[in-house]
Amino acid sequence: MSESNLQVLLAHRPKGAPQECDFRVVEGPVPEIKDGQFLIRGRYLSLDPYMRGRMNDVKSYAKPVEVGGVMEGEVAGEVVASRHPGFKTGEKVLARTGWQRYGASDGTGVRKVTSDVLPLSAHLGVLGMPGVTAYVGLLDIGQPKSGETVVVSAASGAVGSVVGQIAKIKGCRAVGIAGGPDKCRYVIDELGFDACVDYKAGRLADDLAAATPKGIDIYFENVGGEILDHVLRRLNAFARIPLCGLVSQYNLTEPYGVKSIGSLLMNRVKFQGFIVSDHFPRWPAAIADLTEWVRSGRIKYRESVVQGLRRAPATFIGLLNGRNFGKQLIEID
Amino acid sequence: MSESNLQVLLAHRPKGAPQECDFRVVEGPVPEIKDGQFLIRGRYLSLDPYMRGRMNDVKSYAKPVEVGGVMEGEVAGEVVASRHPGFKTGEKVLARTGWQRYGASDGTGVRKVTSDVLPLSAHLGVLGMPGVTAYVGLLDIGQPKSGETVVVSAASGAVGSVVGQIAKIKGCRAVGIAGGPDKCRYVIDELGFDACVDYKAGRLADDLAAATPKGIDIYFENVGGEILDHVLRRLNAFARIPLCGLVSQYNLTEPYGVKSIGSLLMNRVKFQGFIVSDHFPRWPAAIADLTEWVRSGRIKYRESVVQGLRRAPATFIGLLNGRNFGKQLIEID
Numbered sequence: 001m002s003e004s005n006l007q008v009l010l011a012h013r014p015k016g017a018p019q020e021c022d023f024r025v026v027e028g029p030v031p032e033i034k035d036g037q038f039l040i041r042g043r044y045l046s047l048d049p050y051m052r053g054r055m056n057d058v059k060s061y062a063k064p065v066e067v068g069g070v071m072e073g074e075v076a077g078e079v080v081a082s083r084h085p086g087f088k089t090g091e092k093v094l095a096r097t098g099w100q101r102y103g104a105s106d107g108t109g110v111r112k113v114t115s116d117v118l119p120l121s122a123h124l125g126v127l128g129m130p131g132v133t134a135y136v137g138l139l140d141i142g143q144p145k146s147g148e149t150v151v152v153s154a155a156s157g158a159v160g161s162v163v164g165q166i167a168k169i170k171g172c173r174a175v176g177i178a179g180g181p182d183k184c185r186y187v188i189d190e191l192g193f194d195a196c197v198d199y200k201a202g203r204l205a206d207d208l209a210a211a212t213p214k215g216i217d218i219y220f221e222n223v224g225g226e227i228l229d230h231v232l233r234r235l236n237a238f239a240r241i242p243l244c245g246l247v248s249q250y251n252l253t254e255p256y257g258v259k260s261i262g263s264l265l266m267n268r269v270k271f272q273g274f275i276v277s278d279h280f281p282r283w284p285a286a287i288a289d290l291t292e293w294v295r296s297g298r299i300k301y302r303e304s305v306v307q308g309l310r311r312a313p314a315t316f317i318g319l320l321n322g323r324n325f326g327k328q329l330i331e332i333d
Numbered sequence: 334m335s336e337s338n339l340q341v342l343l344a345h346r347p348k349g350a351p352q353e354c355d356f357r358v359v360e361g362p363v364p365e366i367k368d369g370q371f372l373i374r375g376r377y378l379s380l381d382p383y384m385r386g387r388m389n390d391v392k393s394y395a396k397p398v399e400v401g402g403v404m405e406g407e408v409a410g411e412v413v414a415s416r417h418p419g420f421k422t423g424e425k426v427l428a429r430t431g432w433q434r435y436g437a438s439d440g441t442g443v444r445k446v447t448s449d450v451l452p453l454s455a456h457l458g459v460l461g462m463p464g465v466t467a468y469v470g471l472l473d474i475g476q477p478k479s480g481e482t483v484v485v486s487a488a489s490g491a492v493g494s495v496v497g498q499i500a501k502i503k504g505c506r507a508v509g510i511a512g513g514p515d516k517c518r519y520v521i522d523e524l525g526f527d528a529c530v531d532y533k534a535g536r537l538a539d540d541l542a543a544a545t546p547k548g549i550d551i552y553f554e555n556v557g558g559e560i561l562d563h564v565l566r567r568l569n570a571f572a573r574i575p576l577c578g579l580v581s582q583y584n585l586t587e588p589y590g591v592k593s594i595g596s597l598l599m600n601r602v603k604f605q606g607f608i609v610s611d612h613f614p615r616w617p618a619a620i621a622d623l624t625e626w627v628r629s630g631r632i633k634y635r636e637s638v639v640q641g642l643r644r645a646p647a648t649f650i651g652l653l654n655g656r657n658f659g660k661q662l663i664e665i666d
Contacts, residue, residue, distance in 0.1 A: 053599075060599045061570065224594060237394065243598050257590015261557060264606040265576050266386075266393045271604040273597040 005030045006309050006333070008099035010065045014055055017251040017320070022055070023071070023313040031104040038082035040095050040103050040110075042075035045309065045330040046124040047316050048158075049222075052250040061275055071099035071312075074129065075332070076113065076120045087112075094123055099312055101332055117295055125158050125327035126301040127290055133276040134162035135286040137220055137242035139170075140279070141272050146171030148217035149236075151208075153227055155196060156183040156302075158327035159244060162290070163220045164193045165299045172218075175211045177227060179322045186325070191300055204230050215239075223248045225256040232260035235267045243273040251320060302326030308333045338363045339642050339666070341432035343398045347388055350584040350653070355388070356404070356646040364437040371415035373428050373436050373443075375408035378642065378663040379457040380649050381491075382555075385583040394608055404432035404645075407462065408665070409446065409453045420445075427456055432645055434665055450628055458491050458660035459634040460623055466609040467495035468619040470553055470575035472503075473612070474605050479504030481550035482569075484541075486560055488529060489516040491634075491660035492577060495623070496553045497526045498632045505551075508544045510560060512655045519658070524633055537563050548572075556581045558589040565593035568600045576606040584653055635659030641666045 004027045011024040033039050054065045054072050065072050075098075079091045084107060087093070092113040097103025113123050125131065137159075144150055150167035154160040155176025164174040164187065176187040176196040184196035195211035197204065208230055215236035221228060224246030235241075249255045264271055293299040304324050306315045312330045319328045337360045344357040366372050387398045387405050398405050408431075412424045417440060420426070425446040430436025446456050458464065470492075477483055483500035487493040488509025497507040497520065509520040509529040517529035528544035530537065541563055548569035554561060557579030568574075582588045597604055626632040637657050639648045645663045652661045 061601070228594070243594075246595055246598055249595060255592045255595065257592050258594055259588045259590050261561070261576075261591055262579055262582060262588065264604065265579055265608075266606070268394070268606045268608055268611060270606075271597065273599070273601045273603075275598075275601055278601060 003030065003101070004028065006101045008071050008309060008312050010055060010067055010069055010071055013057055013067060016253050018052065018055065018313075018317055020313045020317065025310050025313075030102045033081060033083050033104050035083050037104050037106050038079050038084040038087045040075070040077045040093060040097055040105055041080045042077040042097060042101055042103065042332045044076045044121045044124055044305075045099055045312060045332055046074045046076075046129070047312065047319050047324075047328040047330060048073070048130070049245055049247040049250060049320060051316065052320055072096065073098050074124060075103070076124050077332075092120055094128065099309065101309065115291065117291055121303060121305070121329055122294075122301065124329060125303060126162060126294055126299065127287060129276055130158035130327060131162050131290045132279075132283055132286040133244060134159045134166060134220075135290060136276055136279045136282050137244050137274055138163050138166050138218070140282065141242040141270075141274055142218040142220065142240045144170045144172050144218055147173075149173040149175060149212050149214055150218040150220065151175045151177065151212065151216050151231060152220040152222070153177040153231075154222035154245070154247065154322075155187045155193065156191075156325055157222065158301075160220070160222055161187070161191055161301060161326065162299060165191055165293070167218075168192055169293065169298055173212075173214075175216075177208075177223075183325065186302070190302075199227055205233075208234060218242070220244060221246070224258075225249055229258055229260050232258070232263040235263050235269055237267045239267055239269045241269060241271040243271060247320060247322075303329055305329045305331050307331050336363065336434070337361065339434045341404050341642060341645050343388060343400055343402055343404055346390055346400060349586050351385070351388065351646075351650055353646045353650065358643050358646075363435045366414060366416055366437050368416050370437050370439050371412050371417040371420040373408070373410045373426060373430055373438055374413040375410040375430060375434055375436065375665045377409045377454045377457055377638075378432055378645060378665055379407045379409075379462070380645065380652050380657075380661040380663060381406070381463070382578055382580040382583060382653060384649065385653060405429065406431050407457060408436070409457050410665075425453055427461065432642065434642065448624065450624055454636060454638070454662055455627075455634065457662060458636060459495060459627055459632060460620060462609055463491035463660060464495050464623045465612075465616055465619040466577060467492045467499060467553075468623060469609055469612045469615050470577050470607055471496050471499050471551070473615065474575035474603075474607055475551040475553065475573045477503045477505050477551055480506075482506045482508060482545050482547055483551040483553065484508045484510065484545065484549050484564060485553040485555070486510040486564075487555035487578070487580065487655070488520045488526065489524075489635075489658055490555065493553070493555055494520070494524055494634060494659065495632060498524055498626070500551075501525055501527075502626065502631055506545075506547075510541075510556075516658065519635070523635075532560055538566075541567060551575070553577060554579070557591075558582055562591055562593050565591070565596040568596050568602055570600045572600055572602045574602060574604040576604060580653060580655075636662055638662045638664050640664050
């Protein structure tokens with residue numbers, strides 16, 4: 001194989017916001033495969049906020065990336081060589097081979113893409129981890145009932161956009177929180193949310209109150225920080241908060257102090273952290289429902305695709321600052 | 334009836350910590366009862382941190398006390414006159430007649446005390462609302478498993494003392510947090526906790542780490558504030574936090590900002606506010622178990638009894654500052 005392997009490594013552990021110099025792009029040989037392995041040529045790399053956590057050397061639910069190691073992540077690609085009986089050349093797969101063009105795998109954690117309802121890239125977004133995250137968090141933890149008000153932050157993102165659309169399917173009022181008028185217009189006009197609050201407009205408390213006249217029953221949390229405090233003050237009795245992410249906090253060295261904890265007590269709120277990989281038994285049902293909803297037009301999605309792995313670091317830095325619109329992908333060159 | 338009715342009224346809504354001048358003690362006539370009512374002569378008044386919330390004019394799970402109204406609270410007393418077919422003179426009852434010597438009732442929310450296993454006062458503590466709060470919060474929300482580590486704040490108080498002792502009955506390691514060496518000694522030596530951290534000693538992070546070598550699986554929260562942040566940093570994966578009270582915050586005009594929200598996400602924690610009155614179906618089982626555990630010596634309790642209703646305001650102010658030891662009661666003169 002004449003092509004080289006392009007890789008993005010973690011060069012330094014960032015303090016605060018990552019810089020491009022915290023990453024290093026290298027070129028090297030394509031990995032050799034042994035018996036029982038196969039070679040994946042990545043076509044799309046998914047960029048997700050959780051990756052910021054893997055850059056830190058702290059106890060978490062997953063091990064950190066080693067300094068000098070390949071950045072972790074999921075790719076959609078195809079099998080280009082195989083010495084594994086279960087995977088054939090030409091098959092489309094989803095695999096955690098990381099920020100690189102080629103990766104060898106023994107099949108652990110690899111999922112085959114057998115449906116061609118949607119393009120391959122969609123299996124990293126609405127039909128993949130972000131979609132299932134929205135599904136499990138909203139339905140299993142949030143337990144929405146028709147007529148309730150569901151608020152979701154990062155509403156135009158890969159997870160938030162699906163949360164609000166499922167909330168509508170379940171008969172709820174869906175209210176997004178997003179940054180800027182373009183995202184808010186998209187959330188209302190394209191995704192069909194009932195309202196969207198622009199947190200950058202400087203009137204968060206008033207705008208949130210206007211958008212949630214009957215209070216908030218479910219808050220699907222992706223961002224944390226001051227937005228969380230504002231939402232806590234509008235919770236109804238027995239509200240639920242599926243806690244999926246805290247993207248506003250990942251780059252801070254001193255996290256924001258949340259003041260309205262009293263609302264959790266007064267309103268008997270369930271505030272529940274979750275990670276989709278703990279919910280594997282729910283994947284088949286989630287993927288089946290999401291596929292049907294996308295096929296029937298009840299769930300729409302948008303992708304931001306950037307060309308070339310060398311641009312992954314800058315794109316990831318932008319994602320952490322809310323510069324993406326919909327699911328952020330890198331098309332691997 | 335020659336005796337007067339002594340009452341403690343809310344004179345002003347406090348800003349921050351209540352002062353004695355926020356209360357007013359008045360004497361007036363004993364209430365007349367109508368058909369369908371009966372008259373209760375209170376013997377013991379329960380003082381509880383939740384009462385601080387009722388002094389504020391804010392949306393909560395219960396209406397605030399009116400300015401000029403009788404302070405709310407539960408008393409243990411006896412029926413001294415009755416025009417109600419269900420209540421006879423001489424019967425012992427628990428009733429929410431408030432901070433006063435006499436109260437008329439139509440029976441709403443009144444429980445009869447039929448057991449004489451323990452003195453009447455115990456039905457306001459270990460066999461009453463605080464005991465059931467500990468039971469429901471630890472067992473139903475916390476779901477302790479043998480071998481887990483349970484931490485409880487305000488460990489020498491009416492609720493915390495029962496939480497740790499039930500944790501021991503369920504095979505857990507019980508760790509208290511309390512203020513001062515006397516309380517900590519009591520929690521370990523008398524109540525049988527495995528360890529107790531004195532939060533006033535100035536080494537909270539280190540002492541908590543030493544007391545919880547295998548991390549924390551359940552944190553029964555009574556106090557909030559900085560202690561909560563320290564505990565959050567030691568949670569294990571899938572930890573549970575029954576949120577019962579935030580007594581360190583009730584007198585603050587600006588609440589403490591909790592920084593370690595990220596731990597809820599990384600460890601997939603359930604942080605669940607609750608109020609015992611939402612759990613009425615569980616009361617009979619809770620009272621039956623608690624009675625048996627007290628009778629068999631597996632649960633011990635302590636009361637601080639102050640003589641005279643006129644001392645209720647100062648005693649309540651002390652309770653909010655952690656000056657009580659065990660269940661705080663007023664013996665009504």
